[in-house]
Amino acid sequence: MTAPFDLSDDSVVVIVGTGAGGGVLANELAQKGVSVVALEAGGRYLPEDYINDEWESFGQLAWVEPRTTSGDWRVARDFPNLPAWIVKAVGGTSIHWAGASLRIQDHEFRARTEYGNVSGANLLDWPLTRAELDPWYDKAEKKLGVTRTNDLPGLPGNNNFKVFEAGAKAIGYTQVNTGHMAINSVEYDGRMACQQTGFCFQGCKWGAKWSSAYTDIPRGEATGNLEVRANCHVLRIEHNEQGLVNAVVYSDADGNEQRQSARMVCVAGNSIESPRLLLNSASSMFPDGLANSSGQVGRNYMRHTTGSVYGVFDKPVRMWRGTVMAGIIQDEAHNDPSRGFVGGYEMETLSLGLPFMAAFLDPGGWGREFTSALDSYENMAGLWIVGEDMPQETNRVTLNTEVTDAFGMPVANVNFDDHPNDIAMRNYAYMKGMEMYDAVGATRTFPTPPYPSTHNLGTNRMSENPRDGVVNKFGQSHDIPNLYVSDGSQFTTGAAENPTLTIVALAIRQADHIAGELSKGNL
Amino acid sequence: MNSQTSREGLTRRQLLSRSAAVGASFVVGAGFVAGADAAWALETQALSPESMAALIQLARDIYPHDRIPDENYVIAVKVYDTADAAPAIEAGIAALDAVAQGRGYPSYLGTPWERDRVAILREMELSPFFQSIRGGLVTGLYNQKAVWPLFGYEGESYSEGGYLHRGFDDINWL
Numbered sequence: 171m172t173a174p175f176d177l178s179d180d181s182v183v184v185i186v187g188t189g190a191g192g193g194v195l196a197n198e199l200a201q202k203g204v205s206v207v208a209l210e211a212g213g214r215y216l217p218e219d220y221i222n223d224e225w226e227s228f229g230q231l232a233w234v235e236p237r238t239t240s241g242d243w244r245v246a247r248d249f250p251n252l253p254a255w256i257v258k259a260v261g262g263t264s265i266h267w268a269g270a271s272l273r274i275q276d277h278e279f280r281a282r283t284e285y286g287n288v289s290g291a292n293l294l295d296w297p298l299t300r301a302e303l304d305p306w307y308d309k310a311e312k313k314l315g316v317t318r319t320n321d322l323p324g325l326p327g328n329n330n331f332k333v334f335e336a337g338a339k340a341i342g343y344t345q346v347n348t349g350h351m352a353i354n355s356v357e358y359d360g361r362m363a364c365q366q367t368g369f370c371f372q373g374c375k376w377g378a379k380w381s382s383a384y385t386d387i388p389r390g391e392a393t394g395n396l397e398v399r400a401n402c403h404v405l406r407i408e409h410n411e412q413g414l415v416n417a418v419v420y421s422d423a424d425g426n427e428q429r430q431s432a433r434m435v436c437v438a439g440n441s442i443e444s445p446r447l448l449l450n451s452a453s454s455m456f457p458d459g460l461a462n463s464s465g466q467v468g469r470n471y472m473r474h475t476t477g478s479v480y481g482v483f484d485k486p487v488r489m490w491r492g493t494v495m496a497g498i499i500q501d502e503a504h505n506d507p508s509r510g511f512v513g514g515y516e517m518e519t520l521s522l523g524l525p526f527m528a529a530f531l532d533p534g535g536w537g538r539e540f541t542s543a544l545d546s547y548e549n550m551a552g553l554w555i556v557g558e559d560m561p562q563e564t565n566r567v568t569l570n571t572e573v574t575d576a577f578g579m580p581v582a583n584v585n586f587d588d589h590p591n592d593i594a595m596r597n598y599a600y601m602k603g604m605e606m607y608d609a610v611g612a613t614r615t616f617p618t619p620p621y622p623s624t625h626n627l628g629t630n631r632m633s634e635n636p637r638d639g640v641v642n643k644f645g646q647s648h649d650i651p652n653l654y655v656s657d658g659s660q661f662t663t664g665a666a667e668n669p670t671l672t673i674v675a676l677a678i679r680q681a682d683h684i685a686g687e688l689s690k691g692n693l
Numbered sequence: 694m695n696s697q698t699s700r701e702g703l704t705r706r707q708l709l710s711r712s713a714a715v716g717a718s719f720v721v722g723a724g725f726v727a728g729a730d731a732a733w734a735l736e737t738q739a740l741s742p743e744s745m746a747a748l749i750q751l752a753r754d755i756y757p758h759d760r761i762p763d764e765n766y767v768i769a770v771k772v773y774d775t776a777d778a779a780p781a782i783e784a785g786i787a788a789l790d791a792v793a794q795g796r797g798y799p800s801y802l803g804t805p806w807e808r809d810r811v812a813i814l815r816e817m818e819l820s821p822f823f824q825s826i827r828g829g830l831v832t833g834l835y836n837q838k839a840v841w842p843l844f845g846y847e848g849e850s851y852s853e854g855g856y857l858h859r860g861f862d863d864i865n866w867l
Contacts, residue, residue: 328862336867364857365855366856368850376855488845491847492862524844528834528835536827541757544835548844548845
């Protein structure tokens, strides 16, 4: 039974965004009896709606409203209006994610202490330890049904994994397996097992991969405490004379402006839209935007040090068959500055279909050097590098007042320069990836530049001291006690791991915290 | 393209008799361009047949795949054969021809060796014309389902139940 709440009902918690952060938070609060209105800019699509065709699916799910880019990253040149490949739909990017579910390592929560003073980096320790978060990681792994946890078996390895595993072993790696995946290896939680269909990035048509779209959200709605309003694009957050937030203004599905009163607001629109919303909500009391007394809103944008390596062999691999990212090597995930950089990286299997391979193998490339690579598509194996990138104050999301969206609001500009540590790590990882494939007979290997960002992090970061960041260790803003951030923008540092499991763990923990504060009358 | 293979019911011999060769790969006649072997023909609307022939050659030179027949390149570029798009295309082809003439060839299409045409394109690769044609081909060519089998790509598998029982792990040469 979906709850209908009145626009003037000021007892509701308003959540902006319904992905891994907002969608989970909405359900967890609803389960505890808290009234929630979740505003989602996109429409509602379920497994039967997903399209297993790369460009058609991109048109269905991707956030394609204008954004701009600047800085020395290659994405700014190759995809100037597409800094990120993220989803606009009920369920958010949890529809598109690959399912890789890793806990951030203990030392990565203490990045500033462990890595020291890295020139040009704005490193900071999280105000949270791994031990403190572990109980919520346990809950997140159970919720998502992560393989290799809770006695759930690993997924079987596909052709791409077999090449990856053989290459890894050939160069002496030992920590290689089919990953910790939120993709069912056996039936779990009412969802079926993976059928090795491919197209994990286009939404799982079997529902074998966890997404808030068809788990947390309908369960939250079933409590009668959650109303999800789709196609409602939030424009700004308002506050009262005491400086507490009290309403969210949005454009509804018919394009009419609405104002939902709120007891508190949780922002979960991803690391680009969340800071944009806080900045677009500037007022005379908060001229630099909400929760921004530190000046850190929008800063320290991180996207992981990524890149891909494709190897071509003399015989077919058919990498597109099966689970896209069920393969990981963790031998390089530790911190060992003797490699020439701080932090570590994961290597994970990756494949793209032919249409996206043509777009992303070497954006802008042409001629026979390019086409002879694609001619070997059937014989390719591929992997993705996911490494810790350095937070930098100048890597930031700002408002571009010269470009406005359909609602007349300034769009986000994403400025990003690679840090020398990022470049050193990427080049090292490229060499290792090529070495792996060469060791099992590759005839040609391609280091491939980073795609538009799928991991967007850090733009409203957690900090112990309000001077250093935007929110505290519960995601509560330092400046405005009833304003929370509930997505990956909370991350103090990026760590080497795919971020979704941590976003989910933080959302469950934040729900426990908010429910406690509400019952104590603190909010 | 098959529907247009035999233009107005013309036989291959008749079609060739009404056309003249442009470059090595194409023939043009009044309002149409065809493959030199007359395996396909395309009536043009807004573009001159000569410019359409140059555009097809340009597409092949940008993304040369020897196993992809001309027809798929034709499908990728015929979207420019409209009143709105044609002026910029005609200007772009004229610029290509000018670079070719500067190198001593009669035109871009009249530059017989691929190596020499590619050198002409390298000179122009930062131009908005080149970039727009190249960018359009990324989807215009590679998103044609008809070319996927030429790369071995199988597309969606959901309708057949995925690859769980159809070879997701059938690699046998490692």
